[in-house]
Amino acid sequence: MPRVTTLLPAADAAAATPIWCVDAAAWAGLAAELPAPAVAFARATGFEAKPGRLCLLPDPEGGLLGVLFGVESAGGRADPFALGRLPDLLPEGTYALAAPVADPALAALAWRLAGYRFARYRERPAPAARLAAPEGVDAGEIGRIADAVAAGRDLVNTPANDLGPAEIEEAVRRLAGRHGAACTVTSGDDLARDFPMIAAVGRASPRAPRLVDLAFGDPGAPKVTLVGKGVVFDTGGLDIKPSAAMLLMKKDMAGAAVALAAAEMVMGAGLPVRLRVLIPTVENSISGSAFRPGDVLRSRRGLSVEIGNTDAEGRLILADALALADEESPDLLVDFATLTGAARVALGPDLPALFTEDDALAAEMAETGLAVNDPVWRLPLWAPYASLLDSKIADINHVSGGPFAGAVTAALFLRRFAPSARAHAHLDLYGWNPAARPGRPEGGEVQTARLVYALLRRRYGRA
Known part of the structure; x- marks a missing residue:
């Protein structure tokens, strides 16, 4: 525990x-x-x-x-x-x-x-x-939040030899069981047919990729969908990372841990929402069956995607999951991912980058983040940069051809796969405390989980 x-x-x-x-x-x-x-x-x-x-x-x-x-x-x-x-x-x-x-x-x-x-x-x-507990403070609420954060930190801190796609699936199943939620899993041939980019990214590993889908609450309630990147370890694939860059790659599934921590808080509080959590989980490994630079992959949404760099695998698996989420036009769609080094260069490890086209949502998330000490900073979804993702042979390349605006182009890529959501926020986070700070021990961290829970509680919580 x-x-x-x-x-x-x-x-x-x-x-x-x-x-x-x-x-x-x-x-x-x-x-x-x-x-x-x-x-x-x-x-x-x-x-x-x-x-x-x-x-x-x-x-x-x-x-x-x-x-x-x-x-x-x-x-x-x-x-x-x-x-x-x-x-x-x-x-x-x-x-x-x-x-x-x-x-x-x-x-x-x-x-x-x-x-x-x-x-x-x-x-x-x-x-x-x-x-x-100080007077007027709900000790039970504080306990539920702290326990959800601790469980998420445990997932991020667990090394990949003990946390693969199957163990991520089991964590979701345990969460669903605690709260009476439904859980379904797509893997094998069904995954290759319905979520081809998730299957392609994970096929080089002996640990099979999968998409885990949790559903909770009244189907008629406001639809809130959380999508978390679940790359249990990222070698970079054939565009292999230097050894120093692999040392913390056990945390490349922190987006999944954030989504599960936020879901634990939402379900524990009994918020009146129809909550869906989608976790595409893979290991980006290297073998003769690995996907390659220059490959063209089909996506769930039907777009053909040229692979510019196999070390940008996270956006591929998120894109297929976002396409599924988008099919039911959720009222709010939030995805969480340890996606780009560019966001860390711009904002450092403590401040996740927020991307959304919804100005009201951006303001609400920024305000809520400050209020609960789980801050974010908005970066622009600058539409003219979409041309950096042009491909000569496919509908889109999944990386830009140059060194600029890496976090922005990643967010623009993801936006192509969720056009129908009424509101969509993409959170590019680090998922790790490099040094201990008050309330934040060194190690795995579920950045933005408390923010998203507080936002949902403000919107949908009973007085």
């Missing part, structure tokens, strides 16, 4: 050790109320009310009176997850926020997410510090 720290009921706060989150002004006021020996201790140890500073105040019996934690002053660029520093720094015990914070729900979520441990291969005990 995923390892996360515990969030206790708010009623436990009365007997908990207080945490005072203080800036300079708040510290001055608090110092006038605390016992003089505790204030003297804080000053003697050099505590300053600056972001991230910590002081454990002793009581007269040698126990713990409380915790001072420095935060950003009002009007500053405060990190909503700042409290996520504490679970690994505090001794075992139960703690409670003794003073208001800007967003207590995010503070509590950060605490839980900070305690995640990937413990599949060696024991990594979670922190023993527990937090009582």
Whole structure:
């Protein structure tokens, strides 16, 4: 099971050790109320009310009176997850926020997410510090979100020898079983006939490719479809990657993990939507049967696609899945993928790129992302760049012929396969925390899952 720290009921706060989150002004006021020996201790140890500073105040019996934690002053660029520093720094015990914070729900979520441990291969005990839910915070909702994130992180962190297409399918089946959803799988000859690009990308591996399809909710409810790229490992194919570029390729299925984490949140909350999750999952391997540069593939939508580079396989499998999703004209279609290095060069690892033609949706996603500390940044679907995908022998090439606008041209390629969706957003994400930050341990990350869940909850959640 995923390892996360515990969030206790708010009623436990009365007997908990207080945490005072203080800036300079708040510290001055608090110092006038605390016992003089505790204030003297804080000053003697050099505590300053600056972001991230910590002081454990002793009581007269040698126990713990409380915790001072420095935060950003009002009007500053405060990190909503700042409290996520504490679970690994505090001794075992139960703690409670003794003073208001800007967003207590995010503070509590950060605490839980900070305690995640990937413990599949060696024991990594979670922190023993527990937090009582702040007043007014729904501990159950925080727990469901944190557990979904932890499960998604586990998938991304699992290496490809233990996570192939069959294991991705099993993860979807377990998710469907927990929530009474339907799950169907297309593989073998049926996959080659109905989803030829998914089949072509995965045919070089001994682990068979497949399309996994989960459906949940009332068919008459608003249709929301999530599509996640599930490349369990990407060698680059015949356009093989350098060895250094393969080191993190176990995370090339992070788009699938994001879609499943978001789906877990949606189904756990019982949102009144007709949710569909499509996971095309393959291993992009090398053998005599591998697809080649210069091949022309047929797609589910009927477009012929010239292969410009076998290391751009993700958009091929997404295109077939998007074509299926588009056949029922969903109200909202969102795809998630670790798709281009160009997006990382432009925005770095922490900020996924958002592409959509819907200005209202783009604004809503940007606002929601900031509100839940799961941000995105919109890049343009610049139509004139579509000519960079022209092919002399097929309907379209799947990569551009030059070094420019790689993330944009990838998004434009995908857009060709979902023309009927009422709204479509493509999220190009990294799926990994290169270094630990509050609430975000180093390793796999399901970027944008919480954003999409929060957006759906705003749109469709019951008051």
